[in-house]
Amino acid sequence: MEKHRVILDTSLLTDHDIYLFKEGRHYRLYEKFGSHPGEVAGEAGTHFAVWAPNAARVCVFGDFNHWNPEAHPLAERPDGSGVFEGFLTGVGAGTRYKYRIVPGDGGAVSDRGDPFAFHWELSPRTASVVWDLSHDWQDGAWMEARGKSDSLAGAMSVYEMHLGSWRRPGDDPERLLSYRELAELLPPYLQQTGFTHVEFLPVMEHPFYGSWGYQCLGFFAPSSRYGTPQDFMALVETLHQAGIGVILDWVPSHFPSDAHGLAGFDGTHLYEHADPRQGFHPDWKSEIFNYGRNEVRAFLISSAFFWLDRFHGDGLRVDAVASMLYLDYSRKEGEWIPNRYGGRENIEAIEFLRSLNQAIYGEFPGAETIAEESTAWPMVSRPLYVGGLGFGMKWNMGWMHDTLDYFAQDPIHRKHHHGQFTFSLWYAFNENFVLPLSHDEVVHGKRSLLDRMPGEGGQKFANLRLLFGYMWGHPGKKLLFMGGEFAQGREWNHDQSLDWHLLEIAPHHGVQRWIEDLNAFYRRTPALYELDFSPQGFQWIDFRDEQNSVLSWLRRDREGRELLVVLNATPVPRSNYRIGVPRAGFWGEALNSDGTEYGGSGWGNLGGVESTPVPDHGFYDSLSLSLPPLSVLFLTAPD
Known part of the structure; x- marks a missing residue:
């Protein structure tokens, strides 16, 4: 008997699944699509399912068939869904694979990774990996307590960090710490400094390390640069056991056009808009999701569910929401297409975001969605029933810009800029705000927070301590990017570790001590957080x-x-x-x-x-x- 045979098995992906998928209302597609090890008729193997409605033929190939792209074709479902599926015997967890996609219009044949892959080869290699996500979670007490808590009325002091550059091994500064190594080092550090949450820059698999994760292609896989999915689960679990919440940066606004990814997936513009005035982002040179397509909405909301469900995330920070809301975002006249009413609002994206938030808050008690939205769009963090977008919180970008502009002034001139210091309180309760001093403020020539402070020597440090005290005393949840807590002197560089040796220098150690005491006082003083939004x-x-x-x-x-x-x-x-x-x-x-x-x-x-x-x-x-x-x-x- 042939070791690897394709068996048509419809027991995993049912007609009801397909119905919900086509309606855009299936939010757990990761349980059905992609690759799932299992057993059929007593034979072990893996079930594969991929959506490619404009393909004439889809084959799965990989380690098991010596990368022969035509040896194992999948069967197209007869229901018109465009889903190709099959159970491949003798294939188990750890197997590398891709899909060979032959377009139905005679277009170029392409080899693609699995949009639903749980694990990927280590970049720059691009194959997907069959994986079993089984894990014996040990954070039940945290998850139960979270479900009973009121996050909006709780203390939230967030440490934003990039996994690859927080710390590097002293004997090998080129090597990235693994999820397991981070699980040993990060929780005690966050306990020492007093942060309530950590927010990871996108851990989702991305082909280009220098994108910091914001050019994501693996919407269902933590990056293999740091280990396996279970290794990442162990990191989240250890943080929860240490009393620290985990917020994951998530990017539904755009995706890169790498040949093994989603762009032109089945020979057509399947996930993205065909017209570049709608489907190509000029800032990031990347593709924009077609939020008007039901199957794409189901794909994205399933991705959001996946990180909260399978990895016990406590919240999602949704990146670049403004770029989703406005059809003319970063575009000149003639470079965008108005909506059906002639306006600049992206109606399909608005509907998607409202559906996303409604679904998450209905399924994951205590979890939060946080919008990075940089405009004055109204009611971003207000409920759907009053016309809001339904996010739990929103980054206060106006506060950030005004505050940093004010602190950049020589103190002798600050009296002329007093309004920048006070203006944020005129609108502080219009939204549920997070006050962010994020990674974006310490890159691309903007300098570190310490270096942005005026004065010499001790005055720079005094200004920085003043900035942090102002931030912790101001209404709104707090977010500080790594390195700020000990006054990193240079800009953040994703290829280097933070300058931990600075803690041996008294003023830097003093800033860290200030952050520790601020966080400790903040956590035990309800006046600083209970009525943040009132x-x-x-x-x-x-x-x-x-x-x-x-x-x-x-x-x-x-x-x-x-x-x-x-x-x-x-x-x-x-x-x-x-x-x-x-x-x-x-x-x-x-x-x-x-x-x-x-x-x-x-x-x-x-x-x-x-x-x-x-x-x-x-x-x-x-x-x-x-x-x-x-x-x-x-x-x-x-x-």
Whole structure:
């Protein structure tokens, strides 16, 4: 008997699956499409299924048949779905394979990877790999607690990182750490620094390492550069056991045109639009998904489900949402096609995003979707029933730009830019905002956060500590890219490890200590996170003192407990600075960015200040504070 035979087996992919797929409502296609090891009629093998509706012939070939592209044709289903399938005996996990696709119109024959592959060869090789995703998960306590939590009212301090350049082995700086090695190093570091979540730049398989994962082709596979799918599961599991959530960067906005990928998959524009005015992205030189096609929507939402389901992700950060929403995004007049009403809005993409969010929140309790959306599109993080897009949160790009522009100013000029410091509070509660200082802010000549700060020596570090204190005191969840927590001095380079040796230098170690203490205080102080998205959680005390570049405000929790935040954005220390407060009594100085342990001068208020019955700022009582130079103070209210 021939060792490798193709058996037509329809037990895995049913007529109902095909119906839902064609309707665009099958969100677990990864259970049916791709390659699945199993058994039919007592014979072990693998079931293959691929969508190629315009192909005349599809064959699977690989290790098992000496890469003979014509030896094992798959059968086309007779239902008109365009799905080719078959059970290939004698093929098991670990087998490399591709599909030979012969277009029906006589076009060029091509060899493709599997769009649903769970594992891929190590780049630059491009074959898919049959894989069994079985794993005995040990994070049940985390998943159960997550499902009962209110993420929007919880603490969220996110450490954004790129797996390949966070740390490299000291004896081989060219080698990437594996998922398993990262599982040993990363959780204790995040526990030490106090972050609640980690966000990985896209781990999905991508052919070009230098794209940082944003040019993805393996929408159902973690990159083999760092190990197997089970190795990545172990990393997520270990993080959960350490009490750390995992957010995955996910890119449904575009994909690269590599010959083994999705572009022109069956000889036609199957996943992408045919017209380059709709299907080609000028910024990234990549293809744009056709969101109006039911099967493509099912493919993408299945990918989102896959990372939350099979890899226990706690959230998805959806990349480049603005590029999806606008038909004229980054295009000149004549380079785009209006929608059916003559407008610039991408109606199909809007419907896709709403379906995506509705499906995720219906299936994965406690998980979040977070939009990177850089425009003023309304109600991105509002529910569908009020007309929103349905995301849980949105990156506050306006806050990021204004804040970094402000901090780039020499302190002597900051009084002329005071509005940039305060403007974000005019719209802070329009969306559920995340405050991002991400990877995009420390590349392409923008310089590191430390290097962007004005001044020399200690003033740069003081400004950076002030920036972080302002960020942690401001309404909104927090996100900081790796290296920022210890004041990395140079721009991020994806081919190098972070400069960990800087922690041996006192000012850098002081910034890390500041981040540790900020995160620890943040996590134990509900006033800093419970009402992040409600105006009831924030009250200005004084935002008008532009002459001194001083800001002061209150944060409140659900019980009404208050926290006072005061910033001095100049290097001038200010004695006897009066701040009105709503309660009489002793206000404890919980954090002071000018503390000597952080590399500051040690100026402060000796642990706190007793209020006096001197009215100010609309309150009956006030504090006479010492404001250190370039500093932020956090003071807790009397009990």
